[in-house]
Amino acid sequence: MNQAEQVIRQKFQQYYLDPKRQLDPPLNPSEREYGFLLFSGKFMVRHRSFKDPLSLLTAVRDLVPSHVYFSTAYYREPTAPMEEKGWTGADLVFDIDADHLNTPCKPDHDSWKCKACGTTGNGGAPKLCPKCKNDRLEEQTWLCDRCLQEAKEETAKLLEMLYTDLGIDNEATRLFFSGHRGYHVHVYSKQTSQLGEEERREIADYLLAQGLDPQLHELEETSVGGTKLAEGPLIGQPGWRGRIVAGIYDILGSEMDQIGLTSTQVHALKSWDREDLLRKPFWNSAKGVGISTWKTLVTKAVEKKSAKIDTVVTTDIHRLIRMSGTLNGHTGLLAMKVPEERLDEFDPFTEPLAFQGQMKVKVKESPGFRLGEERFGPYHDETVQLPSTAAMLLLCKHRAEPIA
Amino acid sequence: MLTRADLAKYPFLNEASDYIKELGISIDDIASPDFSPVLERAEKRLEEALSKGRVSNEFGNENAEILSFPVSNLILSLTGEERAQRRFALAEAKRAYELLRQESPEKLDYIARTTFGWKLNKIDAQPGKRFYDFGISLADYLRNSVHLKDPKWKLPNRILDHGLVYATREELARLLEEEVRTKIVDRSSRLSGEIPKPLLPKVERTRGLITKWLGVPSHYELPKVPSPEAMPPCVRHLIDNLAEGKNVQHMGRFTLASFLVNIGAGEEDIVKAFKPASDFSERMTRYQVEHIAGKRGGRTKYTCPMCTTLKTHGVCYKPDDICSTIRNPLSYYKSKARILTGKGPKREPS
Ligand code: SF4
Ligand SMILES: [Zn+2]
Ligand SMILES: [Zn+2]
Numbered sequence: 137m138n139q140a141e142q143v144i145r146q147k148f149q150q151y152y153l154d155p156k157r158q159l160d161p162p163l164n165p166s167e168r169e170y171g172f173l174l175f176s177g178k179f180m181v182r183h184r185s186f187k188d189p190l191s192l193l194t195a196v197r198d199l200v201p202s203h204v205y206f207s208t209a210y211y212r213e214p215t216a217p218m219e220e221k222g223w224t225g226a227d228l229v230f231d232i233d234a235d236h237l238n239t240p241c242k243p244d245h246d247s248w249k250c251k252a253c254g255t256t257g258n259g260g261a262p263k264l265c266p267k268c269k270n271d272r273l274e275e276q277t278w279l280c281d282r283c284l285q286e287a288k289e290e291t292a293k294l295l296e297m298l299y300t301d302l303g304i305d306n307e308a309t310r311l312f313f314s315g316h317r318g319y320h321v322h323v324y325s326k327q328t329s330q331l332g333e334e335e336r337r338e339i340a341d342y343l344l345a346q347g348l349d350p351q352l353h354e355l356e357e358t359s360v361g362g363t364k365l366a367e368g369p370l371i372g373q374p375g376w377r378g379r380i381v382a383g384i385y386d387i388l389g390s391e392m393d394q395i396g397l398t399s400t401q402v403h404a405l406k407s408w409d410r411e412d413l414l415r416k417p418f419w420n421s422a423k424g425v426g427i428s429t430w431k432t433l434v435t436k437a438v439e440k441k442s443a444k445i446d447t448v449v450t451t452d453i454h455r456l457i458r459m460s461g462t463l464n465g466h467t468g469l470l471a472m473k474v475p476e477e478r479l480d481e482f483d484p485f486t487e488p489l490a491f492q493g494q495m496k497v498k499v500k501e502s503p504g505f506r507l508g509e510e511r512f513g514p515y516h517d518e519t520v521q522l523p524s525t526a527a528m529l530l531l532c533k534h535r536a537e538p539i540a
Numbered sequence: 541m542l543t544r545a546d547l548a549k550y551p552f553l554n555e556a557s558d559y560i561k562e563l564g565i566s567i568d569d570i571a572s573p574d575f576s577p578v579l580e581r582a583e584k585r586l587e588e589a590l591s592k593g594r595v596s597n598e599f600g601n602e603n604a605e606i607l608s609f610p611v612s613n614l615i616l617s618l619t620g621e622e623r624a625q626r627r628f629a630l631a632e633a634k635r636a637y638e639l640l641r642q643e644s645p646e647k648l649d650y651i652a653r654t655t656f657g658w659k660l661n662k663i664d665a666q667p668g669k670r671f672y673d674f675g676i677s678l679a680d681y682l683r684n685s686v687h688l689k690d691p692k693w694k695l696p697n698r699i700l701d702h703g704l705v706y707a708t709r710e711e712l713a714r715l716l717e718e719e720v721r722t723k724i725v726d727r728s729s730r731l732s733g734e735i736p737k738p739l740l741p742k743v744e745r746t747r748g749l750i751t752k753w754l755g756v757p758s759h760y761e762l763p764k765v766p767s768p769e770a771m772p773p774c775v776r777h778l779i780d781n782l783a784e785g786k787n788v789q790h791m792g793r794f795t796l797a798s799f800l801v802n803i804g805a806g807e808e809d810i811v812k813a814f815k816p817a818s819d820f821s822e823r824m825t826r827y828q829v830e831h832i833a834g835k836r837g838g839r840t841k842y843t844c845p846m847c848t849t850l851k852t853h854g855v856c857y858k859p860d861d862i863c864s865t866i867r868n869p870l871s872y873y874k875s876k877a878r879i880l881t882g883k884g885p886k887r888e889p890s
Contacts, residue, residue, distance in 0.1 A: 303703020348696040374701035
């Protein structure tokens with residue numbers, strides 16, 4: 137353990153030892169496997185199980201992990217080796233993380249480095265190093281208002297589709313802030329718990345509109361007496377059909393110039409009332425706009441309306457996922473439950489703050505950030521006295537070193 | 541709701557099993573001359589399924605039609621030949637589909653609910669050009685649609701409304717076909733044990749048919765000489781990583797070793813594959829390979845882990861088209877080798 141880790145661990149320990157402390161264990165706690173990532177040697181303690189919330193809390197106080205996880209799966213024998221656990225089902229989970237979003241601010245606060253050849257760059261890491269084609273890239277990320285706001289919007293879209301399309305009861309869902317750059321949604325229901333990986337992949341594809349073919353939603357061109365007519369779905373139709381139209385409506389209202397249409401086409405589309413969209417032969421209401429233009433627009437509409445979830449998390453039926461009520465070792469922020477109706481007003485830079493007091497740290501390099509009402513930084517090679525929450529964020533993000 | 545004629549059409553239904561129970565027939569009756577139409581029909585079912593992948597209908601003798609189905613299933617299970625069981629299930633399911641698609645919505649609804657436990661609504665909705673009779677619960681839809689390759693079955697291309705997937709009558713019948721196929725496969729894999737005397741010649745004859753139509757059992761069909769071009773992406777990736785001296789986790793090592801053992805690579809070659817690893821120990825590697833090959837310890841030869849396991853452990857790497865048709869890297873190897881040697885893949889006829 138290096139010095140920073142020792143300080144972080146100490147703070148975490150104080151936090152967990154608070155006599156009023158309670159964790160927020162998952163449903164059916166005794167059928168799950170728990171995992172703790174320890175500070176010492178980045179070692180994962182897995183295959184643990186607990187009868188009740190108190191013994192779980194005791195273990196967390198004992199081990200003081202940097203991250204606390206539980207399995208989305210239910211097992212007959214949670215402590216057995218993987219092959220013998222006896223899978224009986226798994227929550228359906230969704231992860232929305234700024235890592236998977238294309239926010240314009242990323243070059244300002246994220247950077248990467250190739251472990252093999254040392255090439256560096258700003259923004260999110262590419263899949264392969266552009267120079268040596270290696271896939272061992274190290275990322276340095278930051279949490280920013282904008283990224284988290286976008287993650288929130290993706291989450292809202294996700295919830296809307298879960299309720300209206302998938303018909304999931306909102307009693308059966310729980311929403312969490314991850315304590316870092318995103319949100320998790322868990323679905324607890326008999327029907328979804330039995331879904332296998334391939335079935336979950338279909339659900340992920342649905343939410344991402346992956347493989348959606350507009351023709352299969354009846355967008356097509358017919359020829360009536362020599363005139364070509366476009367036909368397609370209508371607003372108010374269920375599922376992706378109505379959503380496609382709503383998406384087009386949004387695009388026409390705002391970013392029409394940026395969607396790769398010719399200027400005549402943009403002109404044709406702009407020349408009519410958006411409200412026409414809601415009227416019947418909608419797909420023919422603009423002259424000169426043919427089927428290929430509509431297809432382009434549908435692609436954009438779908439891109440706008442889909443929820444950018446991480447497919448890997450949703451399809452993995454043996455996944456360990458972060459437990460709410462515990463500290464996220466990447467930030468020192470609390471992973472916590474967010475009531476769905478409060479998603480809009482939830483402030484990830486205020487509510488999950490977990491530490492009191494002040495700390496002195498030496499900051500190497502940090503973008504500016506906000507916690508609560510206060511703004512901090514940017515910092516560059518300086519020693520500063522900060523509220524513990526801010527200092528811990530910098531320490532956890534490897535942006536600062538503690539000062540004894 | 542169902543008549544005896546329906547049971548003859550759909551002998552896999554719960555009602556058909558109940559009907560047979562009520563007749564009170566035991567295995568010994570099979571030898572009696574009264575039973576010969578049943579046995580004849582059972583053998584015909586098998587022969588047609590194995591040779592053509594189709595089973596025809598013979599509704600003249602309803603009882604024989606109903607009874608012959610479980611008898612064919614039993615004979616087939618007793619051969620212990622999974623490939624043949626799958627082929628039979630597919631053929632019977634196709635036969636059922638052709639009949640189901642002509643049924644009334646009410647009958648389809650009844651069958652889906654009672655035999656297969658589906659939740660579905662009669663919706664009679666026409667949101668665009670097509671008329672949809674049914675809304676099928678998402679879980680029931682997905683369990684069956686994931687086996688279907690046509691893009692129209694992909695969930696993003698469906699209408700999904702409050703947990704119901706819209707489906708036409710024809711589509712419902714097609715999804716039921718999948719359900720029928722799975723049910724028959726499950727059922728035959730549960731039957732096994734001693735072969736009753738009267739069935740012995742039938743089982744032997746069926747084994748002959750299987751070899752005739754499907755060739756020698758597939759477990760022994762691996763190519764004689766290990767062929768690197770036929771290896772799946774995950775295995776190639778593991779070999780490349782080791783060759784570059786990268787660290788490969790336990791699951792990766794186990795996969796590679798068990799894969800190579802099973803395709804018949806020599807111990808020397810396997811050890812060589814591990815040599816560039818940064819923490820290579822020749823003695824340990826040899827020991828492990830011998831263990832996996834069943835020469836040590838429990839003496840059971842280990843098979844290669846399933847793709848789902850490999851996905852969980854991050855060993856799966858850039859799965860390709862062939863990957864989507866198989867469930868174990870060894871089957872990948874088998875299919876690819878067949879393609880490479882020009883024998884062509886032996887697929888179920890569609
Ligand atoms: S799908 Fe199976 S065979 Fe294909 S790469 Fe993944 S693990 Fe290997
Ligand atoms: Zn590089
Ligand atoms: Zn940002």
